[in-house]
Structures are given as C-alpha cells and as structure tokens.
Amino acid sequence: MRAVWTASRAAVARRRLQTFVLAAVVLVCSATAVVTLGLMAAVSGPFDRVYNAANGAHVMAEFDSSKATAARIARTARASGVEASAGPYPVAVLRRPTDQGGPFGLPGVFTVVGRDRPDTAVDTMKVFSGRWATHPGEIVLDMPQGFGGARLIDQETHVLAPGGVDLKVVGYATSVSDSAGGWVTPAQARDLGAASTQMMYRFRDAGSQAALTADMAVVTAGLPSGSLTGTGSYLTLKEHLATGPNTYVPFLTGFGLLGLIAAVLIVGSVVSGAVVAGYRHIGVLKALGFTPDQVTAVYLVMVTVPAVIGCAVGAAVGSVLGTHLVRGAFWGISGNALVAGKASVPAWVYPVVLIGMPVLVVLSALLPAVKARRLPAARAISAGGVQQTGRAPAVQRRLGGSRLPRPVSLGLGWPFARPGRTALTLSTIVLGVTTATLAIGLAASVLTFDRTQEQQDSVQVTVAVGNPAAPSHPAGPVHTDEQLLAGLRALPGAAHVSADAPLQTRMAGSADAVRMDVRTGDTTALHPDLVRGRWVSGPGEVVADSTFWHQQGLSLGRRVVLRDAAGRQVVETVVGEQTDGWDLTSTDWNRFVGLNSTRRATEFSVGLAKGADAHAYAAAARRLDPGLRPSLNTGVGPIEQAVISVISTLALLLVGVSALGVFNAVVLSTRERRKDIGVLKAVGMTPRQVVAMVVTATAALGVAGGAVGVPAGMLAHRIVLPLIGHGTGRDLPASMLHVWDAPLLVLPALSGVALAVLGALLPSVRASRASAAEVLRTE
Amino acid sequence: MPSRVPSRVPADGEVVVRLTDVRKDFGDCTALDGVSLEIRAGEAVAVMGPSGSGKSTLLNLVSGLDRPSAGSVVVGGEDLGALGEKGLALFRRHRVGMVFQFFHLLDDLPALDNVALVGQLDGLGARAARQRATELLEGLGIADRGDVHPASLSGGERQRVAVARALMNRPALLLADEPTGALDTRSGEAVVELLTDLHALGQTLVLVTHDARLAERCASRVVEVVDGRIAGARAVRRDR
Structure with missing residues (x-):
C-alpha cells in the first residue's frame, strides 16, 4: 500500500497541471451540480416548507x-x-x-x-x-x-x-x-x-381538495344553513404562488440536465484521458514489479484525491452560489419575501454531489485503468503515444497535399489520430455552444417580454404622478388629469400621450379582486404585443392578461360582468390577450375611474416623435408640473434581471466547464505530441506556427461543435420557452419565440470556435515555449 | 546519393561556425565550459568524446536548439544569442539541417511528407515541396518508400528519410548527432557513405559521435571534448 501511495504521489507531482485541471473540472462540475440540483429541488417544493413553517391555514x-x-x-x-x-x-x-x-x-x-x-x-x-x-x-x-x-x-x-x-x-x-x-x-x-x-x-x-371539503363539512355541520359564505383553500393559493417559481422549472430542468450531462462527460473525459495518458507510466510501474491491482490502485488514488478535494470545494462554492441564486430566483420571480428568505439548497443535494461526483470519477477512471492493467508492460509503454490507426494517416496525407499553410493542415489532422478523445472534446464543445445559444435565446426572449410589457417600442417616456398620501413621495400635481394630458401633449417632441389609472374591481363569478388598468388619451397609438385578438378600440371592450385569461377560461368575444366606479354592473367584451400583467385593461376611463374626479391618473405614457430628444422631453415634463416624475422607458425590470442573472450564471458555469474540458483535452494532446512538437520546432517551426497548429486542431472541433450546438440550442429554446409559458399559465407572444436574427446568431455561432480557442490557447502557448532540445533529449 | 548539392554553400574557407568561450549550465551542472571553436565552410568536423562529455550540448548550441549560458555562438554570420525564438526557428529552418540518432520523424506522416514538411513550413507549395522531397528520396535510394509511414520503415531507411529532411531547405550546415548510433552495422555503413558523399560534394558537416571509425571516414577534422572542454583537435588524413 505504501508503494501505491508513493507512486501515486509521484505521479501527481509529475502531472501538476493535469491534477490541477482535474480538480478544477470536478470543482466547477460539483458547483454546477449543487446549483442546478438545488434550484430544481427548491422550485419544486418551497411552498409546503414555508407554508407549514408559518402554520398557514388549510x-x-x-x-x-x-x-x-x-x-x-x-x-x-x-x-x-x-x-x-x-x-x-x-x-x-x-x-x-x-x-x-x-x-x-x-x-x-x-x-x-x-x-x-x-x-x-x-x-x-x-x-x-x-x-x-x-x-x-x-x-x-x-x-x-x-x-x-x-x-x-x-x-x-x-x-x-x-x-x-x-x-x-x-x-x-x-x-x-x-x-x-x-x-x-x-x-x-x-x-x-x-x-x-x-x-x-x-x-x-389536508392532502386534497376533497379531503378539505369533507373536513369543512364536519366543521360546519352544527351551524345554521347559509352561514358559511365563502372558503379559501391553501391548494388554490399554492397553485397561485407556484406560478412564479414554475417559470424556472423548465429552463432550470433544461440547464440542469445540460449541466449534469456536461459534468458526466467532462469528468469522464478528463479522468479517462488522464489514465490513457498515463499508459506509459503504467507500463513502467508494471516493469518495476507493480501488480495489476497495485497499478489500478495507483491510478485510482491519483485521480480520486484531487477529485475529492475539488468536489468538496465545489460543493461549498455551489452552496453559496446556489443559495444566492435560489433566493434571487424567488425574490425576483415569485416576489414572495417569506418564500425567498427561507429558500435554500436542500440538504440532500450535498451528499448526492459529495458521493456521486467521486463515484463518477472512480468509474470514469476504472474503465481505462482496468484495460491498462490487462496490458503487458511493453504494450502499455508503447500505447502511451499517438497511434496511427483508422483514417488518420490517409487524412494527414490528403491534408499534406492541400494548399493550406502546413501548421494549419497538420493541426486539422490531429483530431483523427484520437477519435475517442475527439468525440468527447467535440461533445464538450457542443454542450457549451448549446448552453450559450439557449442562454442567449432565453435572455433575448426575456428582454423581448420586458420590452413588450413596458411597451418600450411605442412609449419612450413614462411620467409618474406624485401621491399626496405618501409623504416620502413628491407632492401631487397641481393640474388635473385633463390639464396634464393636454400639457404633456403640447410639449415639444410628443407624438401621443395616454394616462393610466390602476384600480381594483370585482368580476361576477370570481371571488378574487380583479386588477384593472384603465387608460385614456391617445390609446389607439399604443401597440401592445398581443398574443391573440386586437387592442381595445373603445368603451365596452377589454384586453385580458394571459394568466388571467387562463385562470378565468376566457376567449375572444367573451362577455364579462364588472363593477364600474359607481358599483354598477357593466358588461365588457374581451377582444384580446396580452402579457402586460394587469388582469384586464380598458380605455373606458369615465366608466371605471369616474366622471367626478379631477385627479386619478398615476402615470402618463408618452410616445415621442421620431428623432425627439427623450431627455429634453423629460426635463420639460418636470417643468410642466412639480408633481410629475418623468423617466425614460428603458432598462430591464427586476423579474427579468433575476431570470437573466440565473440564466447567465448557469450558462457561464457550463461554458466554463466546457472550456476546462477543452483545455484538458489540449493539455493531453500536446503532452502526447510533445516529441512531435519538439521535432517540428527543431526543423524550423516558429512558436507562432506551433500555436496556430495546436489552436487549429481544436478550432476545427469548435467549428463542428458550433455547427451542431447552435441548432441544438435553438431547438432547446424552441422547446423550453413554451414550457416556461405553460409553467406560468400564460401564452407567450410570437415575438418571444422569434428572437433569432443574424446579429444575435453571431455570438453563439462564434462561441464554438471561441470556446475551443479559449481552451487551447494556454496549452498551445505552453507547447510553443517548450525547449525542443530538452524534449528531444528526454523523448 | 543526393542529386543536388546544397545551394547555400558559403565560400570555401569562410568561417561558418564560431564558438567563443561558450559555457552551458544545466542547473548546478556545467555541460560545456569555455569552449571556443571555429568551423570553416566545406569542413567535416567530428566531435568526439565519452558519454556526458558535452558533445550533444555543443551540437544543440550550434543548431540553435539551445542557448549558451555564457559566450557567443555565431553561425553563418548570425549571432544566435541575439535571436529571439522566432529568429532561432527561422535560423534552424534555413541555415542548418539536423539528423538525430533516433531519427525523430513524425509518425503521422509518410516518409515523403516528413521530408516535404520542412519546405512547406517555409511557404513552399505542397506540389513543389513533394517534388523536391521526391528528388531527395530518389537521391538517397528510397524513392519507392515515400508513401510508407516511419513505423513501417527499417532503421536505415528512417535515417535516410531524416537526412533527406535535413537537406530539404539546402542548409549551409548539416549537423548529425550520433547518426549511426541506433542502426545495425549494414544500415550504419550506408549512412556513413551517404554523409561521406555529401561532404565530398561540398556540404559542411558537423557530426557528433563516439564511433572512431565514422569519424575517420567522414570527417576532415576531429575535435575531442572531455568534461565540457575541448581536449584537443586533429586533422584526419585519408587517401581518396
């Protein structure tokens, strides 16, 4: 055992870079696994935990x-x-x-x-x-x-x-x-x-609605008939509260699966690569008298020790990152302070990762190690180099006759020499590109959604109205709504102005309050991105938010009965479905806000003429009335920021893992081709040509990875986005799906090559600086 | 035998290699200490000495594969100490050809492409490079082995391919490090003849060997290196 330990320590000392890469890959993969498993688990059941902790009513x-x-x-x-x-x-x-x-x-x-x-x-x-x-x-x-x-x-x-x-x-x-x-x-x-x-x-x-109904029957059995006027079930509340977190489930599941596949692939690639690269060493150990079991043990110890350290550190990093992301996710999406404050990575995630990752490492090492232990010493020693098998010689010969610069054609031939490793590296790049593409697509969709909700295409300036009832806010305006509308319209640059008055009303057949946005002014100039139907054209028509649409089972042309400002019942026709967040939107100001009030608007939406200066308009609006607080209708909302933050973090982790996988593959390749590189330098290959050769070898895989990964990412976006819509109980406008245009595709299309070059650059520079004399002396 | 004499041959008698008070340290170990040596165009110099005496280190310094710890190495008028990594690479590509004891051919490439590679690195087109490589292999008597990968060549054939590669860019100086050290007697004999013929055609040659017979047959001068110092030098007299 002592010999095994000594040999393992010596092997680790000799392969410091490889050991570091192995530990780093396991670290990042473990952190990713904790984060993704944590997020997936957290979004699936925070309600019950929080609800029970606060003794919520059934x-x-x-x-x-x-x-x-x-x-x-x-x-x-x-x-x-x-x-x-x-x-x-x-x-x-x-x-x-x-x-x-x-x-x-x-x-x-x-x-x-x-x-x-x-x-x-x-x-x-x-x-x-x-x-x-x-x-x-x-x-x-x-x-x-x-x-x-x-x-x-x-x-x-x-x-x-x-x-x-x-x-x-x-x-x-x-x-x-x-x-x-x-x-x-x-x-x-x-x-x-x-x-x-x-x-x-x-x-x-209290497990089901039927059980709750039965419970309530017992509770009310002794009460006079008709005394129970209404009940609210926690199951309904749960469904409502879960809507936000449900947004996360599809893409977290997607990212989680990508992350776990990446972790398995890359850890497998790194570990098996380390063992294969050590075949010569294995042969030497056997020649020295190590038994096959001892050889296997040396390699298992060699990869397990850095892997366990990397896994432990990774789990700790994942815990911090995961908790932060989980809380951010619930804060931003559900907006529920109680849920967000108590959300954390579930405890079971840690043992799963801390045991699962080292087991994965051992299994990845075991297969090639067992193969190596069966090899005779001499064959193991000779198996350490690059083998000329399959199509590699023919490909190199064809490339040698091409017009490409020789370092480039030499590099292009490298992937064919080790098809197994090439496949793993390629899959690593494909995963990275798919992740980057999906992340970019989702971020673009989220931004489109935000722009749609805020109507940033048609409204450039929003003018909030001070609230006299809130002392921390500026004083209310001195003008009436009508005067403000006219005044804002008259300011230079204004193309159209409309006023908003959010209020709460009741809808017949629904126990819940209906959140309504009532608009007046130039409302026909607004062009909300509708899921279906059309924008309101006048009194008697409303547009419903998609979530409300599904909750109430609405349809185009459906008539709903609402309470107007005077408390009377009025019939409105649903003419469209949108995603602006208000249950219903109407332009019937007089009916819902009331005729008698002079000041009801909380916000004015201003569309500017083409070329108008938004800042100048805002300044003019501020001068118009001290109670107005104009701001430019730009930027990204907190929910969208939370979603993009989670997407970006996960994508960065996965792309980072992919880059590490590529880095490791190139380190192994350059290590195996140390002699070749030394010879090439000896016959006059310049350091830059060495870098070009090594980078080309990986960049070729980057191009292939991009060609596969970009469509895969777009497909994943196409699948995940409607699932997000389904999870939130809303339809999404087509503009959210059709986000891909040429400029947006440039980044993911280049990400494969970028990933490959990023991973290959350092080892290629290192290889170019190696002393040819030393290499040729030792090989 | 090569069909063409290297074209970049300096005028006879011109100093091609000048080492001045060269020292080379590897950590605490001094491999060469105060070595000064001149080699003139058209000479064939055999550097001899026991194992570990510093012969190969000397050759690596002359080839620009290594840098001296002190002193200067000037080859073909080029002060190698003043060259950067790229300059040294271009120097190796244009001025010297190297033949190694263990051939150091690229296993990925067939014999022809191993030879053509050096020209292609210098920007020569694939067709022209292969044409020149074919001529060299023909001159060395192994034109029929051009499509064969090194693993399938005999030791002698591999060394001939290595020599062809060294001559590809018509170097002024051919350096050979124990060129027969890994060959059987017959193959070694063929390589000796090859080097002798090259020298006869005017190729300046520096070879490191501890094979006295090789030195006697190929070299016009023998330099003895012992413990990192020049222990002596003598001209080789032969009747040809």
Whole structure:
C-alpha cells in the first residue's frame, strides 16, 4: 500500500497541471451540480416548507355574522379533524379612494380583519415594519410580496375609511395565508361595520381538495344553513404562488440536465484521458514489479484525491452560489419575501454531489485503468503515444497535399489520430455552444417580454404622478388629469400621450379582486404585443392578461360582468390577450375611474416623435408640473434581471466547464505530441506556427461543435420557452419565440470556435515555449 | 546519393561556425565550459568524446536548439544569442539541417511528407515541396518508400528519410548527432557513405559521435571534448 501511495504521489507531482485541471473540472462540475440540483429541488417544493413553517391555514372560512354568532363559530375549532385554528375575527370591507393608493396598495376594495395579535396558532404572521395594531384608529397593512425588511411606515400613513374614519398605519405585515389586506383591532373592525367573521383551520387530513371539503363539512355541520359564505383553500393559493417559481422549472430542468450531462462527460473525459495518458507510466510501474491491482490502485488514488478535494470545494462554492441564486430566483420571480428568505439548497443535494461526483470519477477512471492493467508492460509503454490507426494517416496525407499553410493542415489532422478523445472534446464543445445559444435565446426572449410589457417600442417616456398620501413621495400635481394630458401633449417632441389609472374591481363569478388598468388619451397609438385578438378600440371592450385569461377560461368575444366606479354592473367584451400583467385593461376611463374626479391618473405614457430628444422631453415634463416624475422607458425590470442573472450564471458555469474540458483535452494532446512538437520546432517551426497548429486542431472541433450546438440550442429554446409559458399559465407572444436574427446568431455561432480557442490557447502557448532540445533529449 | 548539392554553400574557407568561450549550465551542472571553436565552410568536423562529455550540448548550441549560458555562438554570420525564438526557428529552418540518432520523424506522416514538411513550413507549395522531397528520396535510394509511414520503415531507411529532411531547405550546415548510433552495422555503413558523399560534394558537416571509425571516414577534422572542454583537435588524413 505504501508503494501505491508513493507512486501515486509521484505521479501527481509529475502531472501538476493535469491534477490541477482535474480538480478544477470536478470543482466547477460539483458547483454546477449543487446549483442546478438545488434550484430544481427548491422550485419544486418551497411552498409546503414555508407554508407549514408559518402554520398557514388549510382553509380560510368566512361566515355571515348575522346567521352564526362568534361563539358558535369559535366552537367549530373543536370539530373532529381540526388540528389547529385561529379566529373568529370580524371582517370589514374598506374602499381605498382612487387618489389614495399607497405605494403598494391599489385603490379600490380591500378586506380588513379585526385581529388582536399576529402570532396565532394558524397563520402566524410576521410584522416586517412598525408594530401590530393594538388600539382603535390603527391599522396594519398587508405588505406586498417581495418587500420584506424595508422600513415602509412613512410610505403610507393613513387610510381613510368610510364615514371619515381615519386609520393610522402603524405597521406592515405579511400573511402566508393571504388572509386580509389589512388588520385592525377586533373592536375597530366591528366599528367599521364588520358583517362577516373569519375563521382559519389546519386539518389533520389536508392532502386534497376533497379531503378539505369533507373536513369543512364536519366543521360546519352544527351551524345554521347559509352561514358559511365563502372558503379559501391553501391548494388554490399554492397553485397561485407556484406560478412564479414554475417559470424556472423548465429552463432550470433544461440547464440542469445540460449541466449534469456536461459534468458526466467532462469528468469522464478528463479522468479517462488522464489514465490513457498515463499508459506509459503504467507500463513502467508494471516493469518495476507493480501488480495489476497495485497499478489500478495507483491510478485510482491519483485521480480520486484531487477529485475529492475539488468536489468538496465545489460543493461549498455551489452552496453559496446556489443559495444566492435560489433566493434571487424567488425574490425576483415569485416576489414572495417569506418564500425567498427561507429558500435554500436542500440538504440532500450535498451528499448526492459529495458521493456521486467521486463515484463518477472512480468509474470514469476504472474503465481505462482496468484495460491498462490487462496490458503487458511493453504494450502499455508503447500505447502511451499517438497511434496511427483508422483514417488518420490517409487524412494527414490528403491534408499534406492541400494548399493550406502546413501548421494549419497538420493541426486539422490531429483530431483523427484520437477519435475517442475527439468525440468527447467535440461533445464538450457542443454542450457549451448549446448552453450559450439557449442562454442567449432565453435572455433575448426575456428582454423581448420586458420590452413588450413596458411597451418600450411605442412609449419612450413614462411620467409618474406624485401621491399626496405618501409623504416620502413628491407632492401631487397641481393640474388635473385633463390639464396634464393636454400639457404633456403640447410639449415639444410628443407624438401621443395616454394616462393610466390602476384600480381594483370585482368580476361576477370570481371571488378574487380583479386588477384593472384603465387608460385614456391617445390609446389607439399604443401597440401592445398581443398574443391573440386586437387592442381595445373603445368603451365596452377589454384586453385580458394571459394568466388571467387562463385562470378565468376566457376567449375572444367573451362577455364579462364588472363593477364600474359607481358599483354598477357593466358588461365588457374581451377582444384580446396580452402579457402586460394587469388582469384586464380598458380605455373606458369615465366608466371605471369616474366622471367626478379631477385627479386619478398615476402615470402618463408618452410616445415621442421620431428623432425627439427623450431627455429634453423629460426635463420639460418636470417643468410642466412639480408633481410629475418623468423617466425614460428603458432598462430591464427586476423579474427579468433575476431570470437573466440565473440564466447567465448557469450558462457561464457550463461554458466554463466546457472550456476546462477543452483545455484538458489540449493539455493531453500536446503532452502526447510533445516529441512531435519538439521535432517540428527543431526543423524550423516558429512558436507562432506551433500555436496556430495546436489552436487549429481544436478550432476545427469548435467549428463542428458550433455547427451542431447552435441548432441544438435553438431547438432547446424552441422547446423550453413554451414550457416556461405553460409553467406560468400564460401564452407567450410570437415575438418571444422569434428572437433569432443574424446579429444575435453571431455570438453563439462564434462561441464554438471561441470556446475551443479559449481552451487551447494556454496549452498551445505552453507547447510553443517548450525547449525542443530538452524534449528531444528526454523523448 | 543526393542529386543536388546544397545551394547555400558559403565560400570555401569562410568561417561558418564560431564558438567563443561558450559555457552551458544545466542547473548546478556545467555541460560545456569555455569552449571556443571555429568551423570553416566545406569542413567535416567530428566531435568526439565519452558519454556526458558535452558533445550533444555543443551540437544543440550550434543548431540553435539551445542557448549558451555564457559566450557567443555565431553561425553563418548570425549571432544566435541575439535571436529571439522566432529568429532561432527561422535560423534552424534555413541555415542548418539536423539528423538525430533516433531519427525523430513524425509518425503521422509518410516518409515523403516528413521530408516535404520542412519546405512547406517555409511557404513552399505542397506540389513543389513533394517534388523536391521526391528528388531527395530518389537521391538517397528510397524513392519507392515515400508513401510508407516511419513505423513501417527499417532503421536505415528512417535515417535516410531524416537526412533527406535535413537537406530539404539546402542548409549551409548539416549537423548529425550520433547518426549511426541506433542502426545495425549494414544500415550504419550506408549512412556513413551517404554523409561521406555529401561532404565530398561540398556540404559542411558537423557530426557528433563516439564511433572512431565514422569519424575517420567522414570527417576532415576531429575535435575531442572531455568534461565540457575541448581536449584537443586533429586533422584526419585519408587517401581518396
């Protein structure tokens, strides 16, 4: 055993570069494996973990207070099957005025629950900013998902309730069960005219909707008929919350699979290459008297030690990177602070990688090592060089007669000498190019999506309106909406101006509030990228967001019944599907915003004439009214940034792994051809010609890898993108799929050659600097 | 025998190689110490000495494969110490031809392309290079072995291919390091004849050997190297 250890140490010392490359490849592959497995696992089940940790309600029930007293409702907590409960809490409905939307809350209807404490047995809430409402006249608002930790108290100080009741905002909190839009003391809720009672339950059997229905039947068995007015299931919430993370699943699965295949291929290539390159050494060991088992052991130790070190470091790097990416993913996509804060790489990933990677290394080394142990010593020694087999001699002869510069033609012949290694190197490059192409395509699609959502093609300047209810914001405008529209239109460079008023309304047949964007002004000049149908042409028509479209089962021409500004029912026709994020978009300003208000718009969208100076326009808009905050409609949104960040990181990791694989292959090749290079230098090949020869050998594979990898990446993009759409429950506009144009294809097309040259450059320069005299003396 | 005499032959008597107080160290070991030597055009100099005496090191310095630790090496008027890596490569390509003990042919290429390669590296077209290589192989009597890869050639044939390669660019100086050291007697004899004929045609020749018979037959002067120093030199007298 001592001899094995000594021989292994000597072999490692002699092959420092190769050992380093092996450790580096295993490190990057392990990190990639941790990141991809972590992301794939994290997106598949964060909801349950977070929901259970916060004792989220399995069912949130609302009872008619006139039919069941609070005491009777409280007794339902003792029904069989109930594991825990919270309530009863009085529920009131407030209407936030249209000119009083806070920084996060939309004007319109929202539910306020009278609850004396946040840390209840069910729906344990977290107060992120300020404190809980403990006195009448105080309110805690639901903190929108994605804004955890910030001090927000000064963002919105008061909520005006009907009857002139002024509620002071004392805190912001998040309910994992999404139980209300705000919380006050129970007495305050009753004073606000609470007409219903909220009760939250956790059940022993909550695995399915059927089980929950059965549980609720038991709970409500003793209550008067009709007292239960509505229920909300955590399964519905789960489906809703999972929409964001689901965005990640298809492309993470795609990237994850690519990463794992790359890791297996490259580790296999590096390790088996190391063993094959050591055949001569194996022969010498045998000649010295090492038994076949000892020879195998030497090689296993030689590759396993750096691999284990690389794997351990890689897992640690992957843990840091993976946790960061997982949190970033949930923060950016789901926007859920609770989910994002607790998201991490699952623990099972580490043993899988820490055991799996060394096992992969050992298996990769075992096959060639077992083959080598069977070889007689003399044959093992002679097998260490480049063999002239197959078509290699014929190819070299043909290339020798070509008009190509001789270093180039010599390099082009190299890949044919070791077909096995060439295949592995080629597959490594193909993976790298496929990954780069897919990443570029996805990033382009995400940017297209962002540009589509923000209508950056038709709107160049957005002008936000100050909110007088939010002291940290600038004061509100001094002009009315109508005056602002006219004023902004009159500014030099303006081609069209429209005003936005986001609000909340109700749709008949749906329990959820509908988030609506109402526009006025030059709305026909807007050209949103529709999935299907057409843009609204006037009152009575709405365009639906794709997610809302699918949730509500909408279709073109479908009529929906909405509540207008006065609370009356109005019928609207769905004429299009888009991806702008608002449930519905209408241009019927008077009907939904109201005739009486002079200031409702929260934002103006300005399209500029061709050649107009956007900066000059923004400055002019600022001068028009001190309450306006103009900004250029450029840049990338936070969600898109998060997606592109994850895509870029994974792509860089995989391309890096591929480059390392190429690097290793070239190191092995130049090592095997050390004598040839020495001879060529001796007969007058210049260092630059040596570099050209070695780089050509790999660049040829880069060209081939590009030719295969680019279409493969485009195909993967074509497959993955609709899956992303499916995961998010929305259709994607065709512009997101058709992102490929000539300039965008240049980068992936060159990436194969770039990858090959990147991997080959250092070893080729190293080879060109080797002393020919020393090589010829030792070979 | 080669059909053409190398074209870049300096005038007879002109100093082709001048080593001045050359020292070469390998770490703590000094391989050559204070070596000064002149070789004139048309000479055939045999460098002799025991193993490890510094013969091959001397040849590597003259061929520009290695650089001296001290002193100067001037070959064909070119101070090799002043040349960069590219300059040395071009020097080797144009001024010298090397024949090694173990042939050092490229296993990937057939004999013809091994020879043609040197011309192609210098920008000669494939057809012209192969034409010249064929002529050289014909001159050496192995034209029929041009398509054969080195692994299938005999030792003598390989060394003839190596000699043809060395002559491809018509070098002023032919350097041979133990050219018969890896050959059987018969093949060695053929190579000796070949080198003798080349010298007779005016080729300046420096060969490293510890084969006294080879030195006597090929060389016009024998230089003895012992422990990294020139221990002596003598002219070879022969009746031809």
